[in-house]
Amino acid sequence: MSWLLGYRNAQPPQDFSQYVQQPPPASGGAAGAGGGGDDPPKNKGKSGMEAYRFDSSALERAAAAAKELERSSHAREALELSKMQETSKHLEMEVERKKYEASMEQLRLEQKRIDGEEKRKSLAEETKQHQMRAQYQDQLARKRYDEQLVQQQRMNEEILRRQKETVAEQEAMKKATIEYEMDLRHKNEMRRVEAELKAKAKIDRENQDLNLEQIRLKASENRKTTLESINTVGSILGSGVNALLADWDKILTAAGGLSLVAFGIYTAKGSTGIAKRYIESRLGRPSLVRETSRFTALDTVRHPIQAIKKLKEKPSDALSGVILAPKMEEKLRDIAIATKNTKRNQGMYRNIFMYGPPGTGKTLFAKKLAQHSGMDYAIITGGDLAPMGRDGVTAIHKLFDWAQTSRKGLLLFIDEADAFLKKRSSEHMSEDLRAMLNAFLYRTGEQSSKFMLVLASNTPEQFDWAINDRLDRMLQFYLPGREERERLVRLYFDKFVLQPAMEGKKRLKVAQFDYGALCSKVAKITEGMSGRELSKLGVAWQDAAYTSEDGVLTEEMVMRTCREAIEEHKQRVNWQNEQEKRKSKSIFESEQHVKHPEKLNVPAIEAAQSNLSPS
Template identity: 35%
Template sequence: MAQKCAIGLITAVAASVSLSQSKVASADGPFTFPAANPQQQAASSPPSTAGEESSAPPPRARNDNPRTSSGGFDPEALERGAKALKEINNSSYAKNVFESIKQQEETKQTEFAAKAQEYKAMQAQAETERQKVIYDEHKKLAQHQAQTKSQMARYEDDLARKRMQARNFIHTFTTFRASFLHSNCPTRNQELVKMQEDSAIRQEQARRATEEQIQAQRRQTEREKAEIERETIKVKAIAEAEGRAHEARLAEDVNRRMLVDRANAEREKWVAAINTTFDHIGGGLRAILTDQNKLIVAVGGATALAAGIYTTREGAKVIWSYVDRILGQPSLIRESSRGKYPWSGSVSRVMSTLRGKGSATNNGKGFGDVILHPSLQKRIEHLANATANTKSHQAPFRNMLFYGPPGTGKTMAARELARKSGLDYALMTGGDVAPLGSQAVTKIHQLFDWGKKSKRGLLLFIDEADAFLCERNKTYMSEAQRSALNALLFRTGDQSKDIVLALATNRPGDLDSAVADRVDEVLEFPLPGEEERFKLLSLYLEKYIAQAGPRKPGLFDRLFKKEQQKIEIKGVTEELLKEAAAKTEGFSGREIAKLMASVQAAVYGSEDCVLDSALFREVVDYKVAEHQQRRKLAGTDSK
């Protein structure tokens, strides 16, 4: 494309130069102007002989400028143009030059189009002005016509009045003359008077008719004037509306064209930016791929970066797993008074100690919310004191076994035992060991190693111990479970000064004999008696009913949450609680807690949020019947 344009430009330059040379006469060329007078030319030329004419050489054109030809053509401009076009063609910006020329031409075309639109807008404005002038001329013409008609009507009225006066004068004169001639005849006088009266009446009627005609013409003129004004206003409004619409269309076209041009300019700018970016990227990649040293450096840097990231990530994982294994809490622990890390349990330990002291003070006997049989509670308090003294004297701890029906307070008793004795508390379940498989042995060793790090000593409570500490000669016991049992037996073979092992089970007969041999204290947790059930009902009545909803709401709760209602207790006395305690024979402590939770739900389901004796008895009777039905389904009914 650039070569074609260059060839065309060279051709145009050559044509223009040749045309200019053809139109300019050289002073030294062979062309000479003829003389003004042929006779003078003949006289001035000397006579020559035939021999001189034959021997004289032909005239030669003088060329003072060595760069021009004999015809006066200077090729220097053409050579410069060809050289410039050749440089443009060889340059990398040849395409940009022609693109620039093209953009300049498009810009000029856009300017010409904008000027054309401006001329059209000016033409529309001139047309609007012309319509306005026509409207003014029509208005003036209508006013002049109305004024002329009014003057003509007034002039005709004056003429009619003058003619009427003249006729009346002639008629009066004639009548007077007739009356004068016939003054002696009375009949004539009467006729004359009558004629005068008739003439006066006719004159008045004519005057009235003339006035009515004048008024009618005036009204007609006013109506025509108003009609002309309405038509003029209508024409003016239509012309103005058309002018505004035309201007709006022109402005809309101009705005649309400007928006299109702006959008095209933005698109071209972004396309150019994208192309430039990719050109730079491509140039960089090309430079890297073509230069072997740069390629080696780039590949080495990317490899080193990837290796550094991978090494850092994997190293951080390894270091954190090592720190978590050394300092962290074992995965078998479900609940603990110690924090996950040594530095994270200080505040929680202090708060739990303060809460324990507060609850002990409130209870009076110093055993929290745990309500047991008096003999069992006394035994646990004795064990707590003995364990505390054992820790202070650096003597070995004694392992314990808690057994009894579900929900009788074994876990709560173990927690209170640890608190009273000043030990840390950790809870695990036997069902978490079986899914570990071959990792169970490692986890158990990690658990005991973690327990030995406690400065205060640790009470390790294993709930549902029969899940993995059952008899080893059973056929369904896997090799991993047997290995886990052996690992625990190995860690508890000797008396420990760091860990108190407390086992809880509902089926003590399923435990392995070696496990039973490692137990020093065996405590049975029976179902609560009537006195214990009465205390439990009183405790949970205070906790779930009397103290329900006294929490002071915050600002967020006041704005977006419904205000809590305080439960009002009516008619629930100690006799009613004793009656309920007698009805709930065979209930565990957990079932009594669920019973009072059901009472709370029934109160919240009522409209007035009031607990009375009837509602309390209804819920108690329903839960007692449900308990009996559940015992029948389980096949444990004593009857």
């Protein structure tokens, strides 16, 4: 391969004009003709030699390489290799050109991307400007609309004020007219009366003698008639008494008749009382009972349709509609099952005491327990017994006599029982309340298979110790927690809002929003509210829809009603705390006044109040 490299290095350039400089033509024409060989003339001048001077060693090397290549047996392969090298160079140059074109294309694409990005930014900026312009125009429109509303309201107020002034002026004119008419009428009436009195006085003066004579005649006749009547009655009674005292048989007959009359009156009075008590215990119901599911014969005659429905009722679940904590629901379900089996087996009922904050489901569970067990229920309140005085003992006996006559068994629910079942050692308890307490203890001293006693109270610490001895189970009801509040809110939202809206019978519609999320939100913000307050909240939602113009309940209306209910609840709690503080203060003052009346001071009272008041 050395010869090939030598050949390639010895190749002369294709353009020899850079190495050869043509001499200028001679001045005599014969100068060119005289030379016939390759060698230039030797006797040239210095300038001529410089003109023909070039490097011939490259040509010589190229010629030698060409001759050597021609003599070599690899001449064809060398030529092909040279062609391949040229082709490779062309391909490399083509690849470089393609790379250059690709880079140029990439640059054009990048430029287009940059132009598109700039255009997108420009469009975004234009859109932003349009939005800002639209918002500004909307704000101006809203402001103009608000100003129009304010102006319209002012105009309406001005029109209303003018109407009121006009009505007031008309009323004043009407009043003045009526007063003027009444004044004229009064004057005419006074003139008429005055004229009549004058005429009557004149007539009386003229007829005075005649009137006096008539009065004297009437008085004398009345006196004669009275005297004659007295004489007649006296003579009749005197003769009758004389005849009666003279005959002993008549005396005995009169005494026997009077005795029989007295005996008949006494017997009728006693039998009437017995019949009345029997009718009250069998046909009627005691006056203390505020609500009962027990139908008497009179109720059946008055309300036959309800009596038929009552016969068709089936026992329901004891906890249907009652939402409490899971542990509490488990306890109540056990009590319901035990009560139902007790009634089925005609066993002895157990008395229950339920205590806790108001509105936590005590009364509702008592009703559901009676319906689940197939019993009748009767609801009374202790506040009705306290003001009855001496009649309270009789009312209690009538109540328990009526309860004993129940064939299905009676659940007797006494709400606010602490009103008349307080401790007998209390100084504020009257003798009538003590008598009622003793009568109640007497009638509940033993277990009964006819009635079941259920007491409810918010202050269990006020009960007499003997009452606690009559109670078999004590259940404490708490305010609903977060999960229970959410279940209650869903229940009342469905009951008071969704069901009436789906029925379509009332003016109530519901807007489109997430009901489940709304109920969760309401349950979260209504902490401390009882079940009764949540049910009233459902009624408030219904009322808000009825109050609106189109009857549509929106999410904003629901939340506004909730916030108002929460504020009212806080106000009631504040009132209760203030009442408890005043009560504790009065108790402390009375105790201090009894123990140390001379040491009673305000700072001690305030300190005791802060210690006794609930957090």
